[in-house]
Amino acid sequence: MTKSFVKKGDKVLVVTGKDKGKIADVVEVSSKSGKVLVDGVNVVTKHQKPKSQQDKGGIIKKSAPIEASNVMVVCPVCGKATRVAHKELNGKNVRICKKCGATLDKEYVKEAKKEAKKATKATKAKKEDKGE
Numbered sequence: 001m002t003k004s005f006v007k008k009g010d011k012v013l014v015v016t017g018k019d020k021g022k023i024a025d026v027v028e029v030s031s032k033s034g035k036v037l038v039d040g041v042n043v044v045t046k047h048q049k050p051k052s053q054q055d056k057g058g059i060i061k062k063s064a065p066i067e068a069s070n071v072m073v074v075c076p077v078c079g080k081a082t083r084v085a086h087k088e089l090n091g092k093n094v095r096i097c098k099k100c101g102a103t104l105d106k107e108y109v110k111e112a113k114k115e116a117k118k119a120t121k122a123t124k125a126k127k128e129d130k131g132e
């Protein structure tokens with residue numbers, strides 16, 4: 001079984017098909033079928049039967065899943081569509097952006113950002129100590 005490189009909540013770039021070039025959020029990933037449901041991508045029209053007397057039914061538009069291989073993850077750090085590498089970090093397998101080396105997993109991105117903020121604060125404090 002291949003491990004999916006795409007996760008729910010990822011931003012992805014559609015690289016093939018009728019929605020090629022679109023960037024949108026992953027709503028759902030099915031590891032069984034290897035397909036991903038991307039918000040507003042591969043919209044299909046469905047005819048719905050009326051459910052009640054008030055509900056007239058009609059035509060509804062819905063996103064349908066596409067092959068995971070049709071998308072590339074957009075790195076939240078560098079903003080580029082990238083291939084995904086895997087790396088072990090703190091005993092966990094995380095996904096890495098091949099373009100900039102940042103981790104693509106949200107919990108780690110958050111942490112990386114926090115660390116960066118801390119570092120900036122520390123530098124600032126140091127500067128203030130010196131009276132700069």
Ligand SMILES: [Zn+2]
Nearest residue numbers: 075078097100
């Ligand atoms: Zn990146």
